[in-house]
Amino acid sequence: MTETPHRAVVEHLVRQAVYRRLGKALPRFAAGPNPLVVNVSARHCHLTQDAVETLFGKGYQLTPFKWLYQEGQFAARETLTLIGPRSRVISNLRILGPCRTLNQVELAYTDAIALGFEIPLRLSGNIEGTPGAMLMGPAGFFEIPKGVIRALRHVHMHPNDAEFYGVKNGDEMKLKIGGPCGVSFDKLLVRVDQSFKLEVHIDTDEGNACNLQPDTPCELVR
Numbered sequence: 001m002t003e004t005p006h007r008a009v010v011e012h013l014v015r016q017a018v019y020r021r022l023g024k025a026l027p028r029f030a031a032g033p034n035p036l037v038v039n040v041s042a043r044h045c046h047l048t049q050d051a052v053e054t055l056f057g058k059g060y061q062l063t064p065f066k067w068l069y070q071e072g073q074f075a076a077r078e079t080l081t082l083i084g085p086r087s088r089v090i091s092n093l094r095i096l097g098p099c100r101t102l103n104q105v106e107l108a109y110t111d112a113i114a115l116g117f118e119i120p121l122r123l124s125g126n127i128e129g130t131p132g133a134m135l136m137g138p139a140g141f142f143e144i145p146k147g148v149i150r151a152l153r154h155v156h157m158h159p160n161d162a163e164f165y166g167v168k169n170g171d172e173m174k175l176k177i178g179g180p181c182g183v184s185f186d187k188l189l190v191r192v193d194q195s196f197k198l199e200v201h202i203d204t205d206e207g208n209a210c211n212l213q214p215d216t217p218c219e220l221v222r
Contacts, residue, residue: 032164037069038175038200038218040207041151044094045080045105045135046124051144052099055080055137062097069199070156072098083134084115093135104147105133108203112150122149123189153206154189155220156196165220168192175200177210178217188220 053060056078065077076095082105083089090111104127112119117131132145155173162168169192175185185206200218210216 032198032220033160034158034198036198036200036218036220038177038202038212038216039069040204040212041106041201042094042204043090043105043107043111044075044096045082045103046096046100047103048101049099051103051135051142052078052095054140054142055135057139060139062095062099064097068096069197071195071197074098078137081136082115083136084117086116088115090115102127102147103142103144104149105135105144106149106151106203108205109150110205112148117148119148119150121152123152123154124149151201151203152189153185153187153200153202154191155198155200157190157192157198158196159192159194161198162190162192166222174221175202176219176221177212178219179211179213181209181211183210 047055052062062074062076062078064074066075068074074097076097078095079092080095081089081091082093093105102125104124106124107115107117107119109119117133120130122130127147127149130146131148132143133148135142135144153175155175157165157167165173167173167190169190171190172186173188173190175188177183177185185202188200200220202212
């Protein structure tokens with residue numbers, strides 16, 4: 001069965017066809033070999049299989065609820081309650097799958113304030129020296145001694161995209177966002193891998209600040 005293209009890819013192809021028909025060049029924000037997708041990454045967690053089984057029961061497997069833009073990644077149907085300092089909680093914390101080799105909770109700054117956390121900006125997976133938390137699921141509790149972070153804003157790139165933009169893994173770029181609440185975000189970390197599609201992740205605070213919408217023009221700048 002033929003896989004249905006992601007909406008962002010369809011929109012990019014339609015935009016290319018329309019501008020070609022009109023004899024015009026694509027706007028600068030739409031240039032490049034692949035569509036630039038900018039998504040808001042809401043608070044979520046990544047879990048090991050051991051953590052999943054403690055929280056949901058022996059042998060439990062996460063259930064895909066919504067497939068994400070990056071290949072093989074999904075938002076699970078399952079959610080948790082996150083218990084922070086002074087017993088403040090966030091319920092319905094979404095789990096992203098598949099399972100990983102470490103446990104990590106990613107929050108926006110306003111989430112952290114509401115829970116009473118002091119969290120650092122970190123690259124995903126760099127959790128040394130970060131605060132821990134208690135997770136509650138239907139089958140029990142699971143305490144993580146570290147792993148609560150605010151994720152660095154970043155862009156996923158295939159090597160072809162990295163070549164087009166003239167950057168390499170670990171470099172930093174700027175993300176320019178247009179529209180009535182246009183802003184420019186500096187220190188956008190570049191992550192390059194053969195499996196990646198071109199996609200920027202910003203958190204909910206950043207997305208709200210620029211009122212990011214599906215048709216908001218965005219541009220990557222070195």
